[in-house]
Amino acid sequence: MLFLNEKDILEAVTMVDVIDAIDEAYKIYEEQQFNMPVRTQVKETENTLILMPCITDNVIGTKLVTSFPRNTDHPTLHGLIILNCSETGEMKALLDGSFLTGFRTGAIGGSAIRHLAAKGATKLAIIGTGVQGFYQAIAACAERSITDIYLYNRSIEKLEGFKESLTEWVGDKIQLHTTNSVEDAIEHAEIIITATTSSEPVLPDKKYLLENKLVIGIGSFQPDQREFPKALYEVTDKILIDTDDAIEESGDIKIPLDHGWITKDSVQSMSSYLPTKSDNGHKGVIFKSTGMALFDVVVADLIYQRAIEKEIGSRLQ
Numbered sequence: 001m002l003f004l005n006e007k008d009i010l011e012a013v014t015m016v017d018v019i020d021a022i023d024e025a026y027k028i029y030e031e032q033q034f035n036m037p038v039r040t041q042v043k044e045t046e047n048t049l050i051l052m053p054c055i056t057d058n059v060i061g062t063k064l065v066t067s068f069p070r071n072t073d074h075p076t077l078h079g080l081i082i083l084n085c086s087e088t089g090e091m092k093a094l095l096d097g098s099f100l101t102g103f104r105t106g107a108i109g110g111s112a113i114r115h116l117a118a119k120g121a122t123k124l125a126i127i128g129t130g131v132q133g134f135y136q137a138i139a140a141c142a143e144r145s146i147t148d149i150y151l152y153n154r155s156i157e158k159l160e161g162f163k164e165s166l167t168e169w170v171g172d173k174i175q176l177h178t179t180n181s182v183e184d185a186i187e188h189a190e191i192i193i194t195a196t197t198s199s200e201p202v203l204p205d206k207k208y209l210l211e212n213k214l215v216i217g218i219g220s221f222q223p224d225q226r227e228f229p230k231a232l233y234e235v236t237d238k239i240l241i242d243t244d245d246a247i248e249e250s251g252d253i254k255i256p257l258d259h260g261w262i263t264k265d266s267v268q269s270m271s272s273y274l275p276t277k278s279d280n281g282h283k284g285v286i287f288k289s290t291g292m293a294l295f296d297v298v299v300a301d302l303i304y305q306r307a308i309e310k311e312i313g314s315r316l317q
Contacts (some may be wrong), residue, residue: 001091002313004303006099012306015142018107018299019114025298030271033057036293038245054293060084061297063097069197075131077101081300093304104299105291106135108242109193109216112287113143115277117191117214122147125189127182128196129153129162132218136193141170148175152185183209194227195219205229214285217252221290226251233261236284240270246290253288
């Protein structure tokens, strides 16, 4: 059995490789060539243990992940991914699920930017500079020629470390701006990414700051979590989700539906949009992700195959 840690994964694949894998997962999702039950969530107060299994034609995979939203000195998410052989059922690989989750979630945002952002978009805002916000920024820079990234985090002291780490990845030619408010962060941005676990909207309820932008919601994955204000839905004519489960799982979709701010007809899965997409553009686009085990399995299998080819990883007896 092969064990792949963060270093191994980064030697095996690039962010663009993983974004390509996300697009491939959308094809599998649309063609229904998989077996994926609704994720099992075991909650203790606000902390959650999540079990995410999935079977495709080529691989069996399961992700175990914990979400501890109040963590301050540790990441919010910790995980492990197990890959099994689809022919014999034997375990063939263990992967660092914490890193893979962050990296593939960044790639989900990167795929949204690849297909939904204006070709000439250069200015990005990241709201929430934790692990998820970090990989969202990396993925955005992989898909567009970003020149400016505006950063906001409720814990200001974390921004400098975030900026130093991000510069190591994307270089020093991209301007990283520390902002004192969300309004300042999003004012000039063409792409806005929220990556928080907030139960209240983190974006301002002001139409003029939200119109004509691509807004990507990554953080909220529970019905009582919500990052988007009502005003955003009033200036948007396209709402896309990465999985149909997001309708019930995320407060950013469920709450607007419950209140009648949007209708189910106005919400479309990314997998059904991609085959018919045009480059005509929209006045504003929302992309909401809650993730799914299919992403993990497809990405993990790609990493495993590349690791075998490059002789990367540690063999466990």
